Amino acid sequence: MIPLVNPFMPPSDVLMPALEKILYSGYIATGQAVYDFEDQFKLYIGNPYCLALHSGTDALHLSFILAGIKPGDEVISTPMTAEPTNTAIAMVGGKIVWGDVNPNNGLLDPESVRGLITEKTKAIVLVHYAGMVCDMDAFNKLAQEYNIPIVEDAAHALGSKYAGSMIGNNSPYTIFSLQAIKHMTTIDGGFLCVKNEKALERARKLRWFGLDKRYSRLENDITEVGYKYSMNNVNATIGLVQMQYINEIISRYIENGKFYDNALSRIDGVTIVDYSPNTEASYWLYTMKVERREEFMKAMTSAGISASPLHHRSDTHSLFKESKRELPNMEQWYNSFVHIPCGWWVSKEERERIVEVIKRGW
Ligand SMILES: *Cc1c(COP(=O)(O)O)cnc(C)c1O
Numbered sequence: 001m002i003p004l005v006n007p008f009m010p011p012s013d014v015l016m017p018a019l020e021k022i023l024y025s026g027y028i029a030t031g032q033a034v035y036d037f038e039d040q041f042k043l044y045i046g047n048p049y050c051l052a053l054h055s056g057t058d059a060l061h062l063s064f065i066l067a068g069i070k071p072g073d074e075v076i077s078t079p080m081t082a083e084p085t086n087t088a089i090a091m092v093g094g095k096i097v098w099g100d101v102n103p104n105n106g107l108l109d110p111e112s113v114r115g116l117i118t119e120k121t122k123a124i125v126l127v128h129y130a131g132m133v134c135d136m137d138a139f140n141k142l143a144q145e146y147n148i149p150i151v152e153d154a155a156h157a158l159g160s161k162y163a164g165s166m167i168g169n170n171s172p173y174t175i176f177s178l179q180a181i182k183h184m185t186t187i188d189g190g191f192l193c194v195k196n197e198k199a200l201e202r203a204r205k206l207r208w209f210g211l212d213k214r215y216s217r218l219e220n221d222i223t224e225v226g227y228k229y230s231m232n233n234v235n236a237t238i239g240l241v242q243m244q245y246i247n248e249i250i251s252r253y254i255e256n257g258k259f260y261d262n263a264l265s266r267i268d269g270v271t272i273v274d275y276s277p278n279t280e281a282s283y284w285l286y287t288m289k290v291e292r293r294e295e296f297m298k299a300m301t302s303a304g305i306s307a308s309p310l311h312h313r314s315d316t317h318s319l320f321k322e323s324k325r326e327l328p329n330m331e332q333w334y335n336s337f338v339h340i341p342c343g344w345w346v347s348k349e350e351r352e353r354i355v356e357v358i359k360r361g362w
Contacts, residue, residue, distance in 0.1 A: 002341045002350055004285060004306045005181040008249050010241045022237040030213065033233040033240060040243045045168040047193050049200045052236060053207055056155045056177025056190035058229035060088035062203050063151045063173035063192060064123065069094045073122040078108045079315035079330060081127040085153045086314045089125070096323040097121070098315050102135075103329040104274040106287070106337055110138035112329075117146055124150050128157035128167060130287045130339065131183075131253070133279035136162045136170060149173065158183040159250035159282035168193040178235075183250055183284055184242050186235040250282055252344040256351050257283025260342065263355045264288060269296075270358065271336075285310065286342035292362065293338055299362035300340065305354055307340050 009015065022033060034052050042050045053059050069075060071093030077086055080101050089096050100112040106129055113124060124143065126134040134152075143150050152167065154160070155177035160167045168174045168191075176182075178189030194200050205212050210226030231239075264270050271289040275281055290296045293309075300307035313334055315324060340354060 001301075002305050002346065002354070004308065004310060004339055004341055006343055006345045007180050007185050008242075008245065008344055009185075010245055014244070015238065015241050018237050018241050019234070022233050025233075028233050030208070030230040031233050033236040034231050037231075037236040037239040037243070040240065041191060044243065044246065045166045045193060047166075047169045047195075049194045049196060050168070051192045051194075051200060051203050051207065052231040052239075053190040053192060053229045054231055054235075055188050055229075056153075056175050056179060056182075057084040057088055058207070058227070059175035059177075059190040059192040060084060060151070060153065061091050061227070062206050062229065063175060064088060064092045064094060065206060066173060066194070066199055066203060067123045067149045067151060069122050072120070074118060074120040075123045075125060076108075076113050076116050076121060077125040078127050078129075079313040079327070080106045080108075080129055080311070080333070081153065081314060082155065082311055083314060083317075084155075085125060085127055086320065090319060094122070095120075096320055098323055098325055098327060100327045100329045101333055102274065103332045104271075104289075105132055105276075106130075106273075106333045107132060107134045107276065109329065110135050110142055113139075114142060117142075117148065121146070121148055124148055125153060126150055126171075127153040127155075128160055131156050131160050131257075131282040131284035132273060132287065133157060133160050133162055133167060133276055133281060135276040135279075137276075137278055140170070143171070151175070155179075155182060156284040157282055158284075159246075159254070161280040163278050171195075172199070178239065183253065183282065184239075184246055186231070186239040186242065189231055189235050189239060249344045252346075253283045253342060254281070256342045256346050257281060257286055259351055260286050260288075260340070260355070264358065267359060269361070283342050285339040287337060287339055289333075289336040290338050291336070293336060296338060296362045299360075300357065303357045305341060305357060307338055309334075309337055310339050
């Protein structure tokens with residue numbers, strides 16, 4: 001069965017010597033390996049204000065703290081995501097207001113969001129679902145017009161671009177996840193990207209009990225509650241080795257995705273998604289709409305190809321019952337979208353076979 005997700009691990013003759021060295025180095029907690037990994041990640045993104053954390057969820061939590069979300073504040077978000085996007089809003093007591101999605105790509109619809117903004121709205125969360133980028137031209141305008149910060153959940157969008165730059169350069173807060181099944185994994189890990197030194201300094205303290213690790217404990221004064229969200233040297237060492245492969249790996253996702261965009265564009269029962277203007281997807285999952293989805297998935301599975309919607313909408317959880325509302329476009333999208341394998345492990349022969357199987361019909 002060709003899987004939908006598959007962690008890339010560097011070859012063992014490259015990874016294991018580096019891991020062995022750090023494991024027996026006497027310094028496995030947060031240290032130089034983490035700072036070196038941060039430096040490489042900053043270069044990759046093109047943003048000097050990136051902070052390594054233990055997970056993407058930690059990065060989301062810190063984003064909402066930095067954005068100043070207090071209990072009762074409204075945060076506009078999307079149900080079309082993995083759970084942590086929205087549970088992290090609940091961590092700071094934010095009240096979720098569900099925006100509706102664009103029915104042609106499942107991404108938050110700027111016009112729906114505009115209609116939901118009130119005086120209580122303190123942040124807008126955008127999820128670049130499956131590596132497709134939200135309509136940033138429209139959202140940047142909205143953010144400016146109402147002076148509301150955007151948090152970009154780019155857990156699926158490492159290597160995606162907006163206006164020619166990597167995602168991670170645009171909004172006040174962008175988060176990445178390095179969890180097992182994402183484009184790049186350090187087993188667990190995450191990044192928070194901000195836009196200035198001040199936000200970075202505060203986040204750096206928040207990730208380690210409220211202390212600034214660059215100074216001795218005697219020179220430190222804790223001024224607000226911090227957490228244990230730091231990355232350790234072992235995860236960072238895996239990340240440093242992963243950085244040698246990141247361009248090659250992500251370009252495999254993108255090549256396969258573009259191949260499907262082209263090869264699937266005129267097939268009965270298949271609708272290619274709309275990509276937002278001025279953006280480039282990194283195709284963490286290949287996403288499309290199909291007619292008779294159940295039958296489609298069955299046909300694919302019997303040909304040895306995984307196909308599924310993968311994520312469950314977030315607005316059905318009891319935790320969010322007070323936010324429940326009708327989302328007609330989400331309804332339409334949610335019943336017809338599906339993912340097919342697209343990542344680094346899908347060979348040219350396999351992607352052609354996948355297209356042939358779809359062409360045969362279901
Ligand atoms: C994976 C994921 C996260 C959180 O990542 P962790 O590193 O597992 O904490 C957040 N948002 C989305 C959309 C994700 O898929």
